[in-house]
Amino acid sequence: MRILVIEDEPGIANFIKQGLEEESFAVDIANDGTMGIETALTGEYDLILLDWMLPGISGIEVCHQYRKVNTDTPIIFLTAKDTVQDTIFGLQSGANDYIKKPFAFDELLERIRVQLRPKSGEHETFTLGNIELNTRTHQIFKNDEEIFLTQKEFALFEFLLRNKGKVCRRTQIIESVWDIHFEYNTGVIDVYINALRNKLDMKESGPHIKTIRGVGYIAKDL
Amino acid sequence: MRILVIEDEPGIANFIKQGLEEESFAVDIANDGTMGIETALTGEYDLILLDWMLPGISGIEVCHQYRKVNTDTPIIFLTAKDTVQDTIFGLQSGANDYIKKPFAFDELLERIRVQLRPKSGEHETFTLGNIELNTRTHQIFKNDEEIFLTQKEFALFEFLLRNKGKVCRRTQIIESVWDIHFEYNTGVIDVYINALRNKLDMKESGPHIKTIRGVGYIAKDL
DNA sequence: CTCTTTCTTAAGATTTGCTTAAAATGGAAT
DNA sequence: ATTCCATTTTAAGCAAATCTTAAGAAAGAG
Numbered sequence: 001m002r003i004l005v006i007e008d009e010p011g012i013a014n015f016i017k018q019g020l021e022e023e024s025f026a027v028d029i030a031n032d033g034t035m036g037i038e039t040a041l042t043g044e045y046d047l048i049l050l051d052w053m054l055p056g057i058s059g060i061e062v063c064h065q066y067r068k069v070n071t072d073t074p075i076i077f078l079t080a081k082d083t084v085q086d087t088i089f090g091l092q093s094g095a096n097d098y099i100k101k102p103f104a105f106d107e108l109l110e111r112i113r114v115q116l117r118p119k120s121g122e123h124e125t126f127t128l129g130n131i132e133l134n135t136r137t138h139q140i141f142k143n144d145e146e147i148f149l150t151q152k153e154f155a156l157f158e159f160l161l162r163n164k165g166k167v168c169r170r171t172q173i174i175e176s177v178w179d180i181h182f183e184y185n186t187g188v189i190d191v192y193i194n195a196l197r198n199k200l201d202m203k204e205s206g207p208h209i210k211t212i213r214g215v216g217y218i219a220k221d222l
Numbered sequence: 223m224r225i226l227v228i229e230d231e232p233g234i235a236n237f238i239k240q241g242l243e244e245e246s247f248a249v250d251i252a253n254d255g256t257m258g259i260e261t262a263l264t265g266e267y268d269l270i271l272l273d274w275m276l277p278g279i280s281g282i283e284v285c286h287q288y289r290k291v292n293t294d295t296p297i298i299f300l301t302a303k304d305t306v307q308d309t310i311f312g313l314q315s316g317a318n319d320y321i322k323k324p325f326a327f328d329e330l331l332e333r334i335r336v337q338l339r340p341k342s343g344e345h346e347t348f349t350l351g352n353i354e355l356n357t358r359t360h361q362i363f364k365n366d367e368e369i370f371l372t373q374k375e376f377a378l379f380e381f382l383l384r385n386k387g388k389v390c391r392r393t394q395i396i397e398s399v400w401d402i403h404f405e406y407n408t409g410v411i412d413v414y415i416n417a418l419r420n421k422l423d424m425k426e427s428g429p430h431i432k433t434i435r436g437v438g439y440i441a442k443d444l
Numbered sequence: 445c446t447c448t449t450t451c452t453t454a455a456g457a458t459t460t461g462c463t464t465a466a467a468a469t470g471g472a473a474t
Numbered sequence: 475a476t477t478c479c480a481t482t483t484t485a486a487g488c489a490a491a492t493c494t495t496a497a498g499a500a501a502g503a504g
Contacts, residue, residue, distance in 0.1 A: 044318045044326045150481055167360050171241040171327050181324050188483060190461060213460065213491065214373045215244050215360060372492060408496060412450060435449065435502070451500065461488070469482070474475105 001116065001158075002044065002176065006036030007061060007078065012101075015139055016049065019105050020112075023138065023157045026179045028219045033057030037065050045073060049108075050095070052079035060093045067094035074115035078103075126161035129221050131200055133161055140200075147199055152177070153161040156192050157200075160209060160219040169216040193217060223338065224248045224266065224398060228258030228284065229273040229300065234323075238271065241432050242334075246377045248362065248401045255279030259287050266397070267295060267398035269337055271330075272317070274301035280304060289316035296337035300325075307437055351443050353422055362422075369421060374399070378414050379422075382431060382441040391438040 006182045010031070017027040028045075030036035033054045040048055040062075047086055048066075052059040063110055077098035090206045097111050113124075115135070124136045132141045135158065140147045149157060155177050161170055171211040192210060202208045210218050225247045229235040232253070239249045250267075252258035255276040262270055262284075270288075274281040285297055299320035319333050335346075346358045354363045357380060362369045371379060377399045384392055395411055396402045415431060425431040432440050 038322070042322055042325050042329065044328060150480065169241075169244045171237075171244055175327055181326070182234050184237055184240070186483075187461085187485080191463085191483075194462065196462095209463070212360075212370075374493070408494075409496080411449090413452085413494080416451065418454095433450070445504100447502105447504085448486090449500105449502075451496090451498105454496090456493105456495080458491105458493070460489105460491075462487105464487090467482105467484070470480090472477100472479085474477075 001044045002028070002179075003027050003047050003049065003112070004030060004036070004040055004045040004179070005049045006030045006033065006040070006054065006059070007049070008032055009051075012051075012078075012132065015105075016108070021151075023109065024151050024158070026155070026176065028179070033059070033062045037062050040066050040073075041069060047112060048073060048075045049112075050075055050077055052077055063093045063095055076108075076111055076115060126158070126164065128161055128164060128219055133158060141154055142200065149196075149199060152192060153195055153199070156189075157196055164219050164221070167212055167216055167218045171216075173216060224401070225269050225271065225334070226250050226252060226258070226262055226267040227271045228252045228255070228262070228276065229271070230254055230276055231273075234300075237327075238330070243373075245331065246373060246380065248377070248398065250401070255281070255284045259284045262288050262295075263291060269334060270295060270297045271334075272288045272297055272299055274299055285316050294417070296332055297371070298330075298337065348380070348386065350383055350386065350439070350441055355380060364422065371418075371421060375414060375417055375421070378411075379418055382439065386441045386443075389434050389438055389440045393438075395438060 001024075003020055005013055005016050005027060007016070007029065008031050013029045013031065017029060020027045028039065030039045032067075033056050036050070036054070037057070050059045050062060054062070057065075059077060059079075063077075066075070071094075073094040075094065077095045078101055079098055080101045096115055099108055099111055124134060126133045126135070130143050131147075133154075134140070138154065140149055140154070140157070156173070159173060159177050170189055171184070174184050174186075178188065181187075193211070197209060208220065210220055214219060223246075225242055227235055227249060229238070229240050229251065230253050235251045235253065238253060242249045250261060252261045253276045257277070258272070259279070271363045272281045272284060276284070279287075281299060281301075286301075288295075288297070293316075296318040297316065300323055301320055302323045318337055321330055342418055346356065348355045348357070352365050353369075355376075356362070360376065362371055362376070364380070378395070381395060381399050392411055393406070396406050396408075400410065402408075415433070418424070419431060430442065432442055434440055
């Protein structure tokens with residue numbers, strides 16, 4: 001799950017980035033409206049957090065522009081203003097929700113989840129055989145026994161499960177999970193796949209992550 | 223499906239090459255404008271990815287030159303520039319689309335597919351009897367049972383299916399699938415045709431790959 | 445029947461992925 | 475700031491799958 005934060009104050013931007021990364025979202029920051037709209041349009045994000053007050057192009061303007069091209073990706077406004085007027089205006093411009101600064105991080109998280117839930121059309125848990133992944137609580141159970149994964153392990157596994165049955169190409173994985181876009185000559189994926197297979201105890205029979213040589217991996221039941 | 227990438231930065235060029243090869247395109251790289259236009263004119267490519275900023279001859283110039291000779295092959299510009307002016311200018315010079323760097327690989331892939339789809343006039347799946355090939359997910363099903371092919375096997379089979387009913391000459395095959403252009407005295411094709419017939423279980427009756435003695439092969443239903 | 449082309453198999457070369465250990469990174473605690 | 479610890483990444487040797495070559499067997503053409 002990739003999130004773009006369009007916010008000029010580095011302090012706030014980094015605070016949000018860190019918090020979201022702890023929840024294993026992949027977060028990019030754009031620090032002004034121009035960069036923001038450009039990045040939003042090039043990259044593929046699942047959600048956009050948009051500051052109301054931006055130097056140069058305003059948040060509303062960014063939202064307007066973006067909505068001309070993309071009407072699916074949810075946008076949540078971050079705003080210091082708090083009049084009802086502004087709120088209505090913001091939502092009319094195409095945003096899906098808004099949150100007033102200062103805000104409790106958990107509240108932000110909650111609103112993000114609300115926006116992401118209906119979009120994926122999925123539940124908040126995914127399963128692979130007897131393994132269950134809960135995106136909400138960030139836990140993994142195998143036969144009701146909890147298994148602890150690190151951030152990256154979890155993010156990779158979640159990506160595979162969200163695409164269960166479909167082939168996940170190495171390029172897709174390195175982009176979605178590691179956020180690396182150009183030059184890519186690393187063996188990280190192999191290492192983490194290996195870790196997953198070990199921790200989740202995926203031998204021959206039973207659910208497994210199959211490798212498609214020269215292409216990538218695929219998670220399959222049975 | 224053959225793609226030429228004209229791009230001077232090795233990092234980006236190789237990243238694109240790998241990504242596209244995972245999708246089983248045959249990719250060649252030219253690292254400057256002169257080489258680029260030369261290769262574009264000699265080889266037979268289905269699509270060209272052209273960097274805007276090139277040492278020596280610029281991307282626009284390459285595009286202009288190329289369009290004097292060939293007006294069919296789609297060209298997609300890769301550009302760091304982002305002004306509307308440049309874009310319009312680029313498209314006027316004969317390009318079919320453009321994409322701003324940095325871009326998400328999936329977006330590039332999508333644009334490539336948009337360009338290739340109308341040209342081939344085909345869908346993203348091909349069938350041969352009860353066998354179905356999905357170019358998108360890179361999978362093959364026979365009566366809804368998945369059959370795993372290697373890269374080369376898949377590429378060869380895809381080529382045959384794209385030309386279903388038409389005779390595929392050995393020279394065509396070796397050029398499109400193996401990217402070998404001149405000297406050619408190898409028995410690889412035979413070996414791979416054999417592998418396909420085995421894996422896909424093509425006996426006499428039923429769908430099969432018929433061999434045309436002295437010429438090549440043809441994929442036929444029934 | 446003889447010659448040519450294709451089929452089939454097996455073995456060698458090459459590429460790709462697996463696995464492990466060690467180095468780098470980053471956070472938390474002292 | 476320093477140390478410690480967990481996580482992430484890099485690197486390298488090994489294993490396995492794939493690709494290519496080659497050579498004898500089979501099949502088709504004349």
